[in-house]
Amino acid sequence: xxxxxxxxxxxxxxxxxxxxxxxxxxxxxxxxxxxxxxxxxxxxxxxxxxxxxxxxxxxxxxxxxxxxxxxxxxxxxxxxxxxxxxxxxxxxxxxxxxxxxxxxxxxxxxxxxxxxxxxxxxxxxxxxxxxxxxxxxxxxxxxxxxxxxxxxxxxxxxxxxxxxxxxxxxxxxxxxxxxxxxxxxxxxxxxxxxxxxxxxxxxxxxxxxxxxxxxxxxxxxxxxxxxxxxxxxxxxxxxxxxxxxxxxxxxxxxxxxxxxxxxxxxxxxxxxxxxxxxxxxxxxxxxxxxxxxxxxxxxxxxxxxxxxxxxxxxxxxxxxxxxxxxxxxxxxxxxxxxxxxxxxxxxxxxxxxxxxxxxxxxxxxxxxxxxxxxxxxxxxxxx
Amino acid sequence: xxxxxxxxxxxxxxxxxxxxxxxxxxxxxxxxxxxxxxxxxxxxxxxxxxxxxxxxxxxxxxxxxxxxxxxxxxxxxxxxxxxxxxxxxxxxxx
Numbered sequence: 001x002x003x004x005x006x007x008x009x010x011x012x013x014x015x016x017x018x019x020x021x022x023x024x025x026x027x028x029x030x031x032x033x034x035x036x037x038x039x040x041x042x043x044x045x046x047x048x049x050x051x052x053x054x055x056x057x058x059x060x061x062x063x064x065x066x067x068x069x070x071x072x073x074x075x076x077x078x079x080x081x082x083x084x085x086x087x088x089x090x091x092x093x094x095x096x097x098x099x100x101x102x103x104x105x106x107x108x109x110x111x112x113x114x115x116x117x118x119x120x121x122x123x124x125x126x127x128x129x130x131x132x133x134x135x136x137x138x139x140x141x142x143x144x145x146x147x148x149x150x151x152x153x154x155x156x157x158x159x160x161x162x163x164x165x166x167x168x169x170x171x172x173x174x175x176x177x178x179x180x181x182x183x184x185x186x187x188x189x190x191x192x193x194x195x196x197x198x199x200x201x202x203x204x205x206x207x208x209x210x211x212x213x214x215x216x217x218x219x220x221x222x223x224x225x226x227x228x229x230x231x232x233x234x235x236x237x238x239x240x241x242x243x244x245x246x247x248x249x250x251x252x253x254x255x256x257x258x259x260x261x262x263x264x265x266x267x268x269x270x271x272x273x274x275x276x277x278x279x280x281x282x283x284x285x286x287x288x289x290x291x292x293x294x295x296x297x298x299x300x301x302x303x304x305x306x307x308x309x310x311x312x313x314x315x316x317x318x319x320x321x322x323x324x325x326x327x328x329x330x331x332x333x334x335x336x337x338x339x340x341x342x343x344x345x346x347x348x349x350x351x352x353x354x355x356x357x358x359x360x361x362x363x364x365x366x367x368x369x370x371x372x373x374x375x376x377x378x379x380x381x382x383x
Numbered sequence: 384x385x386x387x388x389x390x391x392x393x394x395x396x397x398x399x400x401x402x403x404x405x406x407x408x409x410x411x412x413x414x415x416x417x418x419x420x421x422x423x424x425x426x427x428x429x430x431x432x433x434x435x436x437x438x439x440x441x442x443x444x445x446x447x448x449x450x451x452x453x454x455x456x457x458x459x460x461x462x463x464x465x466x467x468x469x470x471x472x473x474x475x476x477x
Contacts, residue, residue, distance in 0.1 A: 131433065132426030155433050157458050159426035180455020293433055323452035324437040349410070362407075362438040
């Protein structure tokens, strides 16, 4: 870095922004990479593991984040920083934001930038801190704003007996927020603005729901909300279209998965809805992936791993609804004749360590057979 | 798997919670210290995370045949509080 006259501070970084907690050094490295990348017109690479880095000279300034997924190597997605910052809600210098996400995840970077833009305080724990540690930090550091997944919030309520920190804002995202949790949060944080945010992988945050009810108003499917149009496909899939979403998708190199978007700019979110009265409620993913504690996992992927274990004749992995993590994967295993059940259990557990913890079936049940549906298929939804 | 026939006795429920959680923790290669009614699941120093608790709730539903969370998440901090939720649910079922 040049030792000449100090460079002007970036627009997105106001004086007064500072970081407390034992994760402060990590956040400082990220801010340094963004600042240097912007100044030198080089890619700021923010990996999940390892130190932030800069791309080659002339690589052009953008922010490279890794997509989170359980299949294959992580892919880097480029984001336009100015566009990211433009979508953030304002804040005040007195705000004290707790960082609950990984700082190099999209949601984590948004929290960091929100605090930076407001010249506010960010409370960051060391990497790998569990929810109990985050709850303790929130209390000790007098957090006023917290954004987290519903699973984080359930863990927070469980780790943190009253009196709770007097939050001004509690935001939920990354998983569908259920009514019971929203009711709990309203009681725990009576003075807080309570919002749950719907986002898609390609487009980022699309809309926020602030009426304390799960799902969103069904009228938005006809009227839209803010600058987002919504539509329901015949099979219940939610489609969205918004100028921001299209720009964001273009930023990410126009990454298109199968049927990710049609030619009119409608984005297929992959999320299924059910209409109940005046409300649209989220009812799972088209691709059968489920959310376990904020992590999208594939039952079929775990099933393939188990089927590859010597001694397994058949296996079925399903997602079971769970009040702690939204869902939990469980497996039914049919052993080959003469297989040693205990050794097989060990072998399956070892095979599953190839997946992140949330993606592993946690309960393994042995059975003589797997009951098929009337059409002869493995039942994909838990009874 | 037959369901354990549980009368709604807090001590028995607590013992079941302790046994199931010990097995879950052992599966990840750790040891669960003795569990009491006052043991705090998260933040109390136990080698237990949300996934372990999620697994515990599935195991308890299978063993006891009832689910105090069938209408949504309900808050509990200690093992005793969790046991009380099952006691109430079993008693309600009659």
